[in-house]
Amino acid sequence: MTSTTERPPKRRRDRAAREREILEAAERIFGERGYQGTSMDDVAAQVGVSKPLIYQYYGSKDGLFLACLARLRGHLLDTVADAVMAAPNAEDALYAGFLAWFRFLDEHPQAWSVLVDEGMLSAGPAAEATDEVRAAFIELIATMVRMNLPAGRPVDDDEVQIVAQSISGATERLAIWRTRTPAPPSPEKVARTLQDLLWQGLHTIKSS
Amino acid sequence: MTSTTERPPKRRRDRAAREREILEAAERIFGERGYQGTSMDDVAAQVGVSKPLIYQYYGSKDGLFLACLARLRGHLLDTVADAVMAAPNAEDALYAGFLAWFRFLDEHPQAWSVLVDEGMLSAGPAAEATDEVRAAFIELIATMVRMNLPAGRPVDDDEVQIVAQSISGATERLAIWRTRTPAPPSPEKVARTLQDLLWQGLHTIKSS
DNA sequence: CTGTAGAACTTACTCGTAGTAAGTTACTCG
DNA sequence: CGAGTAACTTACTACGAGTAAGTTCTACAG
Numbered sequence: 001m002t003s004t005t006e007r008p009p010k011r012r013r014d015r016a017a018r019e020r021e022i023l024e025a026a027e028r029i030f031g032e033r034g035y036q037g038t039s040m041d042d043v044a045a046q047v048g049v050s051k052p053l054i055y056q057y058y059g060s061k062d063g064l065f066l067a068c069l070a071r072l073r074g075h076l077l078d079t080v081a082d083a084v085m086a087a088p089n090a091e092d093a094l095y096a097g098f099l100a101w102f103r104f105l106d107e108h109p110q111a112w113s114v115l116v117d118e119g120m121l122s123a124g125p126a127a128e129a130t131d132e133v134r135a136a137f138i139e140l141i142a143t144m145v146r147m148n149l150p151a152g153r154p155v156d157d158d159e160v161q162i163v164a165q166s167i168s169g170a171t172e173r174l175a176i177w178r179t180r181t182p183a184p185p186s187p188e189k190v191a192r193t194l195q196d197l198l199w200q201g202l203h204t205i206k207s208s
Numbered sequence: 209m210t211s212t213t214e215r216p217p218k219r220r221r222d223r224a225a226r227e228r229e230i231l232e233a234a235e236r237i238f239g240e241r242g243y244q245g246t247s248m249d250d251v252a253a254q255v256g257v258s259k260p261l262i263y264q265y266y267g268s269k270d271g272l273f274l275a276c277l278a279r280l281r282g283h284l285l286d287t288v289a290d291a292v293m294a295a296p297n298a299e300d301a302l303y304a305g306f307l308a309w310f311r312f313l314d315e316h317p318q319a320w321s322v323l324v325d326e327g328m329l330s331a332g333p334a335a336e337a338t339d340e341v342r343a344a345f346i347e348l349i350a351t352m353v354r355m356n357l358p359a360g361r362p363v364d365d366d367e368v369q370i371v372a373q374s375i376s377g378a379t380e381r382l383a384i385w386r387t388r389t390p391a392p393p394s395p396e397k398v399a400r401t402l403q404d405l406l407w408q409g410l411h412t413i414k415s416s
Numbered sequence: 417c418t419g420t421a422g423a424a425c426t427t428a429c430t431c432g433t434a435g436t437a438a439g440t441t442a443c444t445c446g
Numbered sequence: 447c448g449a450g451t452a453a454c455t456t457a458c459t460a461c462g463a464g465t466a467a468g469t470t471c472t473a474c475a476g
Contacts, residue, residue: 131388161385162398162402170377170378171377172377172381173376174370190370193366193371194370197406197409197410199409200412
């Protein structure tokens, strides 16, 4: 031991720990540079590990990206769902859901970059996984829509779907718009306006 | 007779004609295979020309894709704008606009594939061009929204923007949803439901 | 303190595709 | 005809996704 230098950095770790480490780096880099702008070599270098190891753990670039996406989406979905469930009635639930959505995205900008990039995956098997995550949101919205209608009455499912898809699309576009606008309106303002826009119309859904 | 024009062997053409030829092939191939799934060599082979020629005319893959995108979007925008302008009042204009949108996309499925793929361009300078095209739609919607409000009264521009972005997002997501659903509701049904959902709420925009 | 099984990890590639440098062919007009 | 120029090509480089095959480290049985 003639050398006085320390050698702690390059230690082996068990699989679970490495996977977590890779995922965190990937989330950060994808968030900064986007899907296209990130190479697997970048991620590998950042973690201090070689590329094939990442392939062994995540299978492909899409696989790694999807792992990030699923985690972030899950987190976002939980936040919104909690806000919705805590509301005393349908009207408040709608507003609370919108507010939680926009607030979360304000507080996790890098997360949002990853989520927005999902459009990147419009081709390939990754698209299916992406759609599954989105479907959970649509389902939450559809549930809220039904909450708002006279209980026990049969409902036109097509109309519920149309409304739920509309709301999902509106909130996504608003989120993108807010990140690209210099001084965007506050989450409260946006949630309020959206609530005003939609609330009346939600009663027009017909029975099937 | 696969084509109305004859292609004897392999003649030189002037730039404008070649550009059109390349653009048509690119539109078709992008529409079939998506952005990622299309290589410049594919397009070149299809046209019967070498790759550098396409680079000379369109600069990059993004440039070629954007040229397709701009043309298709322009066409779509014209169709919707015509329908809106032909309507006798704001309420009809809203419905007519939605209807024209969904009908156009039903009738030009390959065009829509290209438009959906624009998410692909979220990175790079191409994103700006994409946003410009979308901004024209937002402007059209904002104009409609204003049409619907008491004339001459000052209006909260933030709220108009929020509403316009929402409508844009809703229609885009509905269009995507319809292409991925086995037996989607008719354009009339979707336009009607969306109209019902939004019409009441459009009166809630406040003065500034 | 071995020796050995298997997990963690690496080197050194292939392959496909965006993009380019430099040259060649055909058309046009004096 | 013979220049000048626009249309076009061959033959590359660069880079990033994904892989085959091997090399250490570590836990644990004897």
